[in-house]
Amino acid sequence: MHKSIDTIRKRVYHVEILPPKQDSEKLEADLELFEQKYRRIMENGYCACITDNAMGLLAFQGSELIEELNLPVNSDQIMIHLNTFHTKDNLDNILNFCRQAGIESLLIITGDGSDRLPKLTPSNLGETDIESVTSVELLKYIHRRYPGVFSLGVAFNPYEPQQQEFAKMERKLMAGASFIVTQPLIEKNHVVDLLIETYPLIPVTIEAWMSKKLHLLSDAVGYSIPEDAQFDPIENLKQLHRVYPECGFYLSLLGFKTQFDMIQEIWNDEKVNAFPREAK
Amino acid sequence: MKIVVCVNQVPATNDAKIDPETKRIIREKTKAILNPFDTYAIEEAVQLKKKFGGEIIALSMGPEKAEHCLREAISVGVDRAILLSDPAFGGSDTWATSNILAHAILKIGKVDLVICGKQAIDGDTAQVGPGIASHLHWQQATQVVCVNEFITGRLIVDRMHENGLDRCALDLPAVITVVKGINIPRVPTLKGCLASKKADIPIWKHADLTISFDEIGLNGSPTRVVKTEPPVPRPSLTVKIAGTPEDCIKQLKAELIRRKQFALKSR
Numbered sequence: 001m002h003k004s005i006d007t008i009r010k011r012v013y014h015v016e017i018l019p020p021k022q023d024s025e026k027l028e029a030d031l032e033l034f035e036q037k038y039r040r041i042m043e044n045g046y047c048a049c050i051t052d053n054a055m056g057l058l059a060f061q062g063s064e065l066i067e068e069l070n071l072p073v074n075s076d077q078i079m080i081h082l083n084t085f086h087t088k089d090n091l092d093n094i095l096n097f098c099r100q101a102g103i104e105s106l107l108i109i110t111g112d113g114s115d116r117l118p119k120l121t122p123s124n125l126g127e128t129d130i131e132s133v134t135s136v137e138l139l140k141y142i143h144r145r146y147p148g149v150f151s152l153g154v155a156f157n158p159y160e161p162q163q164q165e166f167a168k169m170e171r172k173l174m175a176g177a178s179f180i181v182t183q184p185l186i187e188k189n190h191v192v193d194l195l196i197e198t199y200p201l202i203p204v205t206i207e208a209w210m211s212k213k214l215h216l217l218s219d220a221v222g223y224s225i226p227e228d229a230q231f232d233p234i235e236n237l238k239q240l241h242r243v244y245p246e247c248g249f250y251l252s253l254l255g256f257k258t259q260f261d262m263i264q265e266i267w268n269d270e271k272v273n274a275f276p277r278e279a280k
Numbered sequence: 281m282k283i284v285v286c287v288n289q290v291p292a293t294n295d296a297k298i299d300p301e302t303k304r305i306i307r308e309k310t311k312a313i314l315n316p317f318d319t320y321a322i323e324e325a326v327q328l329k330k331k332f333g334g335e336i337i338a339l340s341m342g343p344e345k346a347e348h349c350l351r352e353a354i355s356v357g358v359d360r361a362i363l364l365s366d367p368a369f370g371g372s373d374t375w376a377t378s379n380i381l382a383h384a385i386l387k388i389g390k391v392d393l394v395i396c397g398k399q400a401i402d403g404d405t406a407q408v409g410p411g412i413a414s415h416l417h418w419q420q421a422t423q424v425v426c427v428n429e430f431i432t433g434r435l436i437v438d439r440m441h442e443n444g445l446d447r448c449a450l451d452l453p454a455v456i457t458v459v460k461g462i463n464i465p466r467v468p469t470l471k472g473c474l475a476s477k478k479a480d481i482p483i484w485k486h487a488d489l490t491i492s493f494d495e496i497g498l499n500g501s502p503t504r505v506v507k508t509e510p511p512v513p514r515p516s517l518t519v520k521i522a523g524t525p526e527d528c529i530k531q532l533k534a535e536l537i538r539r540k541q542f543a544l545k546s547r
Contacts, residue, residue: 022468023313027477064470087464115316118464 011248013046013263014079014181014205019065022058035069037256042077044264049107049250052081055219056112063097075102079153083111084133088124095142099149106142107153107181110134136168139175153179156204158191159221165191166198173202181250184209184220186236188243196246206244208237211253220252234262241266281334281392281430283325284385286412287318287353289346290402298508302371305402314349317397319465320458324427325395326357327463332430335359337388341369341380347481354476355468362388366485368493373501374403378411380496383489385416393435394455398423409457420455421448425462 017037020030041048050062062080066073080103082094098106110133113119120133125141127133139152154177157165169180180199182192184207196204209217210233218225225231240249254260292311299306325336338353340346341364350361364384372380385391394416396409406422413420421439429436433452438445440459450456468476486496494500521531 022473027473058467060470060473068470068474087466090467116319116465116467118467 011205012077013267014049014248014250015041015046015254016049016051016250016252017041018051018054019059019062022060031065031069034065035071038069038071040256040260042072042074044260045077047077047079047105049079050081052083052109052111053085053114053117054081054112056085056114056117058114058116061094063094063101063103066101066103067097073101073103075104078103079105079107081107081109082138083109084120084135084138085111085113085117086120087118088120090118091120091124095146095150099146104149105151105153107155108135108138108142108177109155136171136175139172139177143176151178152176153181153205155183156180156192156195157183158185158189158195159183159223162191162194166195169195169199173199177202179203179205181205182207184217184252185240186217186225186231187239192244196244203248205248205250206240207250207252208240209233209253210237210251210255210259213253216253234259234266237263238266238269281328281332282388282390283328283334283336284388284391284394285318285321285325285336285338285353285358286381286394286396286408287322287338287340287349288315288397288400288408289313289340289342289349290315290400302505312345312348314352315397315400315402317399317401317458317460318349318353319397320460320462321395321397322353322356322358323463323465324458326466328393328427328430329357334392337362337391339381339384339388340364341372341377341384344483350481351476351479352468354479355472356466357472361479361481363481363483364485364489365483368486368497371498371501372496373503374405374407374411375502376496376500378408379415379500380489380491381408382412382415383491384484385412387484387489392452394418394453396455396457398457398459406457409455413455416453416455418453418455419450420457421450422457424456424458427456427462 017034020027020034024030038048050065051059052061053059065071080098086094120138122128122130122133122137125133125137127137130137135154139154142150142152154169154172156169180195180202182204185192186209192204192206211217212231212233214225214229214231237249237251251263254263289312291305292313297306297309322338329336336358338350338358338361340350340361344363344365346365347363350363354361362384364380369380385394394412396412399406400408410420410422421437423440424437425440425445426438427435428438428447435450435452435454437448437450437456439448519535521528521535523531
């Protein structure tokens with residue numbers, strides 16, 4: 001078994017970090033900040049999750065950041081997002097780098113495009129009977145090209161029409177997905193409950209929204225959350241621990257100045273954890 | 281092959297401010313980006329260099345902050361860049377601008393091919409590429425969608441127009457302007473971005489070019505912008521069809537027949 005899937009099974013916190021944007025006017029400072037965050041995640045024993053042009057905004061790739069900044073790679077402490085908006089050469093370069101560097105865990109998503117991002121074509125991935133590439137084709141390609149090398153995860157959106165989302169999940173699992181990460185939850189969600197019940201052997205990681213910016217959360221979940229709604233991300237994380245004790249957590253937009261130290265307390269707090277973990 | 285790519289910095293969005301007196305864009309108050317059409321010109325140059333070897337030089341005329349778009353060009357594979365920046369160049373129209381660029385291309389020397397984006401998204405004139413060719417007395421092809429062949433001294437390209445494609449043979453040196461779709465511009469790598477920040481970009485001023493003051497700036501510009509106004513909105517062609525599936529089919533059929541008749545009458 002991959003070490004990275006063990007990390008998911010042990011429900012180690014997955015902490016998202018956003019790479020510097022391509023149009024950054026203070027690139028050096030942004031790189032320094034990225035490095036600090038990455039190393040802090042490593043030192044605390046969490047798993048660093050690096051996004052891939054999130055929301056279609058052009059940013060540097062996790063693989064090139066690790067290479068250029070010479071960051072340490074512990075295979076059980078890193079997850080790279082990989083979407084379908086790449087050239088074939090670029091995709092292969094990323095996958096080859098990950099294999100060589102020992103990065104096992106990839107979160108495969110269809111992703112958000114933009115005018116500046118190229119999209120993989122079916123012929124790029126050796127597909128002939130489809131019109132466009134989704135995460136399913138990307139999963140198949142990676143498994144075919146790099147058998148046994150990677151542990152591949154997929155996204156689950158409980159806010160999409162349920163029947164279609166479960167049908168999609170079935171295709172993703174058939175294509176070789178071995179773990180699932182949900183869209184952000186702010187309370188117990190019956191569709192996610194059904195997901196856990198339907199696939200008891202597949203580890204499900206719950207995304208917890210750690211920002212107070214509710215308009216961004218509205219964009220992510222696809223329905224409008226009133227801006228004046230009461231939302232405390234730390235309390236929400238504790239609540240999610242209570243209702244999903246069997247799941248790990250993916251922390252998006254975590255504040256490194258104030259929240260980072262607080263999650264350690266939650267991690268160790270047996271009161272909120274039905275299944276206390278070994279303290280780091 | 282020595283290729284010059286002409287690039288332009290343009291306002292990032294459509295909300296660019298216009299000076300009511302001069303009718304020109306107030307560039308200081310607007311975020312600037314590399315003209316999107318120029319990214320295709322850069323990519324085509326990089327791909328040609330990869331196939332045939334040589335050197336790519338990016339050239340831009342504008343204020344000193346236009347250096348940023350030249351660094352972006354370097355980050356994706358351009359070898360070096362030159363910025364043409366001088367208050368004397370200010371106020372140049374497309375004729376004067378292409379004249380200044382043409383003089384810079386002559387100064388660079390032994391250039392085989394000049395590639396431009398088909399137009400800049402701020403002025404939308406599509407005149408600078410053809411203007412450069414006219415000033416240099418070189419052959420040109422505009423709206424190029426494919427570079428088919430490069431044989432010593434000759435380039436075979438497909439150019440797009442309303443009724444299809446023309447296949448053209450150009451004797452080099454030549455100028456081409458390229459359209460969106462000719463390639464997929466690469467995204468800069470981190471390594472490329474970091475290298476581009478260290479690149480030395482010389483600034484050429486009026487004194488560096490053999491061009492008189494009468495040929496540049498407002499003096500060298502035969503055109504004047506006398507008025508700007510938004511285009512007349514186009515009537516919406518979208519019709520919302522509602523009702524039962526049977527009703528929708530009837531309405532859709534009627535609408536298609538109406539439009540077909542309209543289209544026939546319009547011919």
